[in-house]
Amino acid sequence: MKLLTIDTSTNTCSVALTLGERLAGEYLVDLDRTLTNRLLSCVDMLLTDAGLTVADLDALGVALGPGSFTGVRVGVATVKGLALAAAKPVAGFSSLAMLAMNLPWSSCPVCAMFDARKKEVYAGLYSCRTLPEPLDKDAVLPPSELLYKINDPTIFIGEGAVKYRDLITASLGDKALFAPWSLNQPRASAGALLAAEALAKGETIPLADLNPAYIRPSEAELAKLASR
Incomplete structure (x- = not known):
């Protein structure tokens, strides 16, 4: 095709x-x-x-x-x-599922994040064992509200993850994992x-x-x- x-x-x-x-x-x-x-x-x-x-x-x-x-x-x-x-x-x-596709076969959930401006992010949480399967609906929300919902080790990817990395790390500690910079686009x-x-x-x-x-x-x- x-x-x-x-x-x-x-x-x-x-x-x-x-x-x-x-x-x-x-x-x-x-x-x-x-x-x-x-x-x-x-x-x-x-x-x-x-x-x-x-x-x-x-x-x-x-x-x-x-x-x-x-x-x-x-x-x-x-x-x-x-x-x-x-x-x-x-x-x-x-678009968020597409970004999550940069991390196929991940053992942890993948949180794809775009900067939505206005102190918000577009975010989608996916299981990426094969093709991304949504664990929740794509949403736009303040990053603090997103992080409140996450309790397990999670891989963060995308421009939103880069912008709010310090907040993510402060909220989740060792449970916050980050994709290499080359995969954030x-x-x-x-x-x-x-x-x-x-x-x-x-x-x-x-x-x-x-x-x-x-x-x-x-x-x-x-x-x-x-x-x-």
Whole structure:
């Protein structure tokens, strides 16, 4: 299966091209949140280097969030446009589950964390014996509330874990384990495994229903609610 997978849920822009169980190429760079032009050029670069076009793909995968509102929106909109133009199916997955995929076969639970700003984190707690299985729903909350729920040795991964490392260590002591710095960025190649699994099960998303999973209301939505 020729699968193109995109993640733009954080400052890291990542695009992967997989051919069956082979990673043909991956583009990963830490950018600011205005990445529309770079994303499209990187998609074109990967496909061109592989001698493929979007029409040659079998499917597309995309990280639905949570994460940066702008980033997630750009990634989802790009995949929707490509899929619509080429009539290809799409599989979506949690951005936090994708990050947890960086630690397969972990004996401890994995807590994937993005910085949500406003002194909060996007967090997901997973068992990663094989593909990530959620132990709780992805959530946005203050890190202190997240840590209150954790009692067992846990591996923390992601930009949120880096930012709040001192707090995590102070709260959990030796139970707090941290992924190597090289694993803290989400990778589209890890998301490709989640997308491929969903596609194998026939779990595609109709394009009309392909939308970001923000978890937290946007500033515009909060302003609208406050004005009522």
